[in-house]
Amino acid sequence: MIQRWDRRALTRYAIGAFYLLAGWQHLANPAPFVAITPDWVPISKGAVVFWTGIAELLGAALLLAWKQKARAVGAMMLALYALAVWPANFQHLFLDLERADGGLGLAYHILRLAAQPLLIWATLWSAGLARWPFAKNKRAEKP
Numbered sequence: 001m002i003q004r005w006d007r008r009a010l011t012r013y014a015i016g017a018f019y020l021l022a023g024w025q026h027l028a029n030p031a032p033f034v035a036i037t038p039d040w041v042p043i044s045k046g047a048v049v050f051w052t053g054i055a056e057l058l059g060a061a062l063l064l065a066w067k068q069k070a071r072a073v074g075a076m077m078l079a080l081y082a083l084a085v086w087p088a089n090f091q092h093l094f095l096d097l098e099r100a101d102g103g104l105g106l107a108y109h110i111l112r113l114a115a116q117p118l119l120i121w122a123t124l125w126s127a128g129l130a131r132w133p134f135a136k137n138k139r140a141e142k143p
Contacts, residue, residue, distance in 0.1 A: 019060035026053025075127030
């Protein structure tokens with residue numbers, strides 16, 4: 001059986017790898033990300049995509065660091081980042097619904113939107129900033 005710290009480490013490595021790849025994609029191929037950036041964003045969409053890519057790379061590097069404090073900072077950065085870019089996921093849904101071919105499909109978008117809070121929680125949990133649902137119930141331990 002995998003120990004608790006092993007599960008956290010494996011989750012941290014997976015999330016770190018995901019964000020490294022996503023950050024690289026934002027920089028190497030920004031067009032799809034520019035396309036789903038909402039129009040109400042007050043600065044250049046290209047600049048937003050560039051800086052979100054940098055944020056993903058920096059957050060992933062910190063999340064994968066040896067020092068716990070760096071991991072905590074990286075996890076907080078990535079959790080706040082995931083919350084901040086959630087509107088782009090809704091924008092992507094609306095754009096795909098307007099397409100004749102349906103884009104990636106409603107099922108994809110529903111799962112993607114529902115997964116965002118799970119990604120935020122898993123990022124925080126992987127760095128030791130969240131304990132639920134794996135923490136022992138202190139009330140149950142009382143006689």
